[in-house]
Amino acid sequence: MRITIVYDNNTLEAGLTADWGWSCFIETAQRNILFDTGGNGKILLENLRFLNIDPVSVDDVVISHPDFDHIGGLSAFLNSNPDAVVHVPRSFRGIRYPNKVHHYKTPVQIYPGVFLTGEMGREQSMAVNSANGLVLIIGCGHPGVGNIMDVISQFGKVYAVIGGLHGFDNFEVFKGVHLICPAHCTKHKDDIKKMYPEKCIEGGVGRVIEFDGTRK
Ligand SMILES: [Zn+2]
Numbered sequence: 001m002r003i004t005i006v007y008d009n010n011t012l013e014a015g016l017t018a019d020w021g022w023s024c025f026i027e028t029a030q031r032n033i034l035f036d037t038g039g040n041g042k043i044l045l046e047n048l049r050f051l052n053i054d055p056v057s058v059d060d061v062v063i064s065h066p067d068f069d070h071i072g073g074l075s076a077f078l079n080s081n082p083d084a085v086v087h088v089p090r091s092f093r094g095i096r097y098p099n100k101v102h103h104y105k106t107p108v109q110i111y112p113g114v115f116l117t118g119e120m121g122r123e124q125s126m127a128v129n130s131a132n133g134l135v136l137i138i139g140c141g142h143p144g145v146g147n148i149m150d151v152i153s154q155f156g157k158v159y160a161v162i163g164g165l166h167g168f169d170n171f172e173v174f175k176g177v178h179l180i181c182p183a184h185c186t187k188h189k190d191d192i193k194k195m196y197p198e199k200c201i202e203g204g205v206g207r208v209i210e211f212d213g214t215r216k
């Protein structure tokens with residue numbers, strides 16, 4: 001399993017564009033999933049092209065919540081890949097395409113080893129199984145990272161946390177987590193790094209994080 005950050009407030013490489021927003025590309029054993037779409041479709045598609053990710057290779061788009069910095073690139077993306085299956089929180093409205101759209105209210109496994117929290121407030125988070133445990137991917141973290149971890153833990157032990165963690169500051173909940181990539185809107189990046197220097201990975205467009213294969 002491999003995660004590539006394709007949209008973030010920071011970038012790691014010249015040629016990639018940083019912009020306020022979040023999107024990452026997740027290659028699992030069975031499906032290629034785009035989690036969120038950033039704020040601007042042009043920037044999203046340009047970053048994908050630079051990273052050699054063909055939009056058509058994406059099977060599924062998971063949307064965390066309907067804030068502009070997560071859905072801004074959705075229309076442009078679906079124009080370039082109308083066949084992608086879209087997975088949104090239950091109250092999400094506004095996809096005007098004839099795509100397959102699934103709404104989720106409660107925690108669910110959508111594919112073997114791929115889980116969604118269902119709607120918490122207006123936001124859902126995703127977890128993918130790795131050999132070491134669950135890799136939790138969060139959009140903005142509005143429902144609170146601790147609450148998200150509580151809900152997703154019904155599917156396994158959280159091994160890694162990646163994404164926007166907003167103003168989250170109850171860092172104790174990361175004690176049992178082995179890898180943290182605080183990105184996008186995370187306010188307390190420096191504090192998290194200070195507390196867990198050996199666990200933290202810098203975010204940014206172009207970051208690739210590899211995990212061992214899916215646990216059987
Ligand atoms: Zn956000």
Ligand SMILES: [Zn+2]
Binds near residue numbers: 065140142
């Ligand atoms: Zn948000």
